[in-house]
Amino acid sequence: MTTVPVRVQAVMIDCRDPEALMSFWSDVAGVEVAGRYPDYIFSTPLPGTHISLAFQRVPEDKLVKNRLHLDVGHPDREAAIAKVVALGGTRVADHTEGGAAWTVMTDPEGNEFCITAIH
Numbered sequence: 001m002t003t004v005p006v007r008v009q010a011v012m013i014d015c016r017d018p019e020a021l022m023s024f025w026s027d028v029a030g031v032e033v034a035g036r037y038p039d040y041i042f043s044t045p046l047p048g049t050h051i052s053l054a055f056q057r058v059p060e061d062k063l064v065k066n067r068l069h070l071d072v073g074h075p076d077r078e079a080a081i082a083k084v085v086a087l088g089g090t091r092v093a094d095h096t097e098g099g100a101a102w103t104v105m106t107d108p109e110g111n112e113f114c115i116t117a118i119h
Helices: 018-029 077-086
Strands: 010-015 033-037 040-045 052-057 070-074 090-097 100-106 112-117
Touching: 010 018, 018 040, 018 052, 018 077, 070 077, 077 090, 077 100, 077 112
Parallel strands: 010 052, 070 112
Antiparallel strands: 033 040, 040 052, 090 100, 100 112
């Protein structure tokens, strides 16, 4: 039995068009293509982490809410939201709770993620 914990290497995102989502997330998160394989694209690590985004081609459209999603932060949340919308994302809902505020967004294929303010 090993006592070494697992290390998250990548967050895999199912999609119809890996190239389009890689382009979207490249502009949103400042990542670049690290590797292309048939039906997969892996990004360079997210800034300040060792975790990459990966996009896997699947034949079906997204039908229900994600069970897992990214929370991303930006010092100017409204500017980040405007950029996501300009890149083809959608603003879904704004929330506040216990002094925290976040906005639920979707990428161009409907995958949910949240934007929070960081200070």
